[in-house]
């Protein structure tokens with residue numbers, strides 16, 4: 001019972017209250033609010049207090065983002081799916097904060113993956129696992145199946161990416177761009193292996209600190225070995241970017257008939273600091 005109460009407290013801590021959802025335009029649409037900075041002419045004066053309010057709003061929004069981000073890194077895919085099903089507005093809140101964080105990165109990994117695809121045959125069929133706003137699909141000529149926990153766009157398929165609706169061996173390139181978030185991340189890579197054709201590509205972009213053993217991150221060699229044991233060959237590891245690593249694997253042509261137990265290293269959550 002005590003355990004249950006603690007769990008329930010934890011659940012509450014991991015969820016911003018729905019009524020606090022000031023950042024979601026859909027929640028604001030039908031709301032009439034009184035803004036003390038609004039003059040009788042209806043034009044807002046950029047007063048000191050509006051700057052203060054803006055700062056407070058930004059702080060609240062940043063806090064919500066960090067809370068949702070931590071939740072996604074500390075639960076399995078099924079729980080993450082239920083979390084957003086319960087309140088889809090949290091997904092917009094997460095992505096507003098995520099875009100804010102990414103705006104401070106000198107280079108976005110999704111752009112590198114776009115360039116890679118543009119340098120390869122556009123007939124390659126792509127699956128974007130954890131596609132976010134589906135930017136990859138919108139910027140390449142390839143046929144892209146985009147998956148995420150919530151779909152705000154008809155081109156995005158909402159699902160837990162450990163179980164996509166794709167048939168086996170239909171994909172040429174599987175992309176995970178900063179999306180190995182769940183505690184069961186290995187199930188996402190297994191799903192990618194199932195849907196990839198023999199010799200298909202697996203491209204992984206991940207936050208560098210998650211693969212830095214000096215700061216509590218996983219040993220990249222152990223991660224790479226686990227992926228190879230699943231049935232891939234490592235083709236290239238690119239550590240040149242300050243913020244993220246890019247790992248390129250190819251699915252083996254022939255799979256071993258008996259699979260040995262794979263030792264997956266734990267991937268630490270990527271928690272963003274308050275700015």
Ligand SMILES: C[S@@+](CC[C@H](N)C(=O)[O-])C[C@H]1O[C@@H](n2cnc3c(N)ncnc32)[C@H](O)[C@@H]1O
Nearest residue numbers: 077110130131132148149160161177178179181
């Ligand atoms: C950090 S964002 C990156 C988005 C996009 N790939 C990019 O690079 O801009 C990670 C995305 O993975 C999604 N995600 C995490 N776990 C997932 C799961 N189990 N199934 C589907 N999507 C998932 C999140 O909802 C989020 O949109």
